[in-house]
Amino acid sequence: MSSGSVNKVILLGNLGSDPELRHAPSGPVLSMSLATTERWTKDGEKHEETTWHRLTVWGQRAEGLSGILTKGDKIYVEGRIRKSKYTDKKNIEREAVDIVVSNIEFADVKGKNSEGNESAPKRASKPAGSKRPARPQAGQGDDDVPY
Numbered sequence: 001m002s003s004g005s006v007n008k009v010i011l012l013g014n015l016g017s018d019p020e021l022r023h024a025p026s027g028p029v030l031s032m033s034l035a036t037t038e039r040w041t042k043d044g045e046k047h048e049e050t051t052w053h054r055l056t057v058w059g060q061r062a063e064g065l066s067g068i069l070t071k072g073d074k075i076y077v078e079g080r081i082r083k084s085k086y087t088d089k090k091n092i093e094r095e096a097v098d099i100v101v102s103n104i105e106f107a108d109v110k111g112k113n114s115e116g117n118e119s120a121p122k123r124a125s126k127p128a129g130s131k132r133p134a135r136p137q138a139g140q141g142d143d144d145v146p147y
Contacts, residue, residue, distance in 0.1 A: 007080040009099050011036055011053060012107055015073045021066040030062035031055070032069065034077065034099075055079070057101045065104065078103040 011034060019032035034053045039046065055077060057065055069075070079101040087093050 009077070009079050009081055011077045011079075011099065013037070013053070013075070013077075015069060015071050015075065016052065018071050019066055019069050021062060027059050028062040028066075030057040030066050030069075032057075034075065054096065054098045055101050056082075056098045057104065061101075061104075074107040076103075076105045076107045077101055 013034045013036035016033040016035050019030050021028060021030050023029075032055045034055050035050050036053065037048060037050045039048045041047070077099065079099040082098050082100045084096050084098065085093060086096065
């Protein structure tokens with residue numbers, strides 16, 4: 001491992017709205033919001049806190065995902081944090097924090113495929129014409145580091 005730093009985010013949550021596909025000068029970009037919710041009980045009282053994350057997907061992957069992701073989908077996301085500055089309509093400088101997505105998969109936690117039939121979990125691949133990738137299978141992937 002290098003002596004540099006690591007900027008990696010892993011999220012599992014639900015899409016808050018249908019993704020929005022735009023075409024920037026550098027290519028297609030897909031923007032979406034993801035809700036992650038933490039639930040806990042303290043002193044017999046149930047609590048819940050939802051955090052919203054802005055996700056960005058670039059390139060051909062953005063175009064491919066725009067047709068299959070919809071509001072409410074449970075997805076697993078890997079990416080990196082990117083902070084940017086912009087000026088809003090009132091000419092006020094603002095900061096935004098986005099997750100630039102490097103990997104995205106459906107998290108079919110009930111063990112059913114998109115048609116509702118029982119299916120074995122598989123690592124997502126992106127064959128032409130596929131509708132929904134399956135959730136990641138434990139022990140598979142590029143980052144199988146025990147920690």
